[in-house]
Amino acid sequence: MASQQTPGSDGQRIRASDAEREQVAHILRTAMGEGRLTLDEGEQRLIAVYRAVYRDDLAQLTADLPENGRYALADLPEAKLAVVRHRRRKAAVVGAVMLAATALVGVWVLSGAHVLWPGFLFFFVVLGPFARGRHHHR
Numbered sequence: 113m114a115s116q117q118t119p120g121s122d123g124q125r126i127r128a129s130d131a132e133r134e135q136v137a138h139i140l141r142t143a144m145g146e147g148r149l150t151l152d153e154g155e156q157r158l159i160a161v162y163r164a165v166y167r168d169d170l171a172q173l174t175a176d177l178p179e180n181g182r183y184a185l186a187d188l189p190e191a192k193l194a195v196v197r198h199r200r201r202k203a204a205v206v207g208a209v210m211l212a213a214t215a216l217v218g219v220w221v222l223s224g225a226h227v228l229w230p231g232f233l234f235f236f237v238v239l240g241p242f243a244r245g246r247h248h249h250r
Contacts, residue, residue, distance in 0.1 A: 125166045126166060126168075132170060133164060135185060136164075137162070140158055140161065140174070142187070143174075
C-alpha cells in the first residue's frame with residue numbers, strides 16, 4: 113500500500129506511535145469479528161499495521177471501514193475508564209451543589225426568617241453555568 117504525503121506542522125510526515133498502532137490493530141480485529149474483513153485480509157492489514165512507520169500509513173488501513181472504524185475504540189479499557197471518571201466527576205459536582213443547597217436551606221430554617229434569603233444563591237447555582245456562555249466549556 114503506497115503512502116500519501118501527510119505533512120505535520122513542519123511539512124514532514126508524522127511518525128506513528130506504538131499506541132496508535134495498537135488502536136488501529138484493535139479496529140482491524142473488531143472489523144474482522146464483525147465480518148467486515150476476511151481473515152486473510154485482516155491478517156494482511158495487521159502485518160501492515162506493525163510495519164507502518166507513519167500515521168498516514170495507518171490511516172489507509174481503515175479508510176474503507178465505516179467511520180474509519182473509530183467506533184471500535186469505545187471498547188478499549190482506556191475509553192471505558194475515561195467514561196467512568198467523567199461520570200464520577202459529574203456526580204461529585206452535583207453532590208457538592210446539593211450539599212451546599214441543603215446547608216443553605218438548613219440555615220434559613222434555623223434562622224426563622226420569613227423570606228427564603230438564600231434564594232438568590234440558588235439563582236447563581238442553577239443559572240450560573242448557562243450565563244457563562246461557550247467560552248468556559250471544557
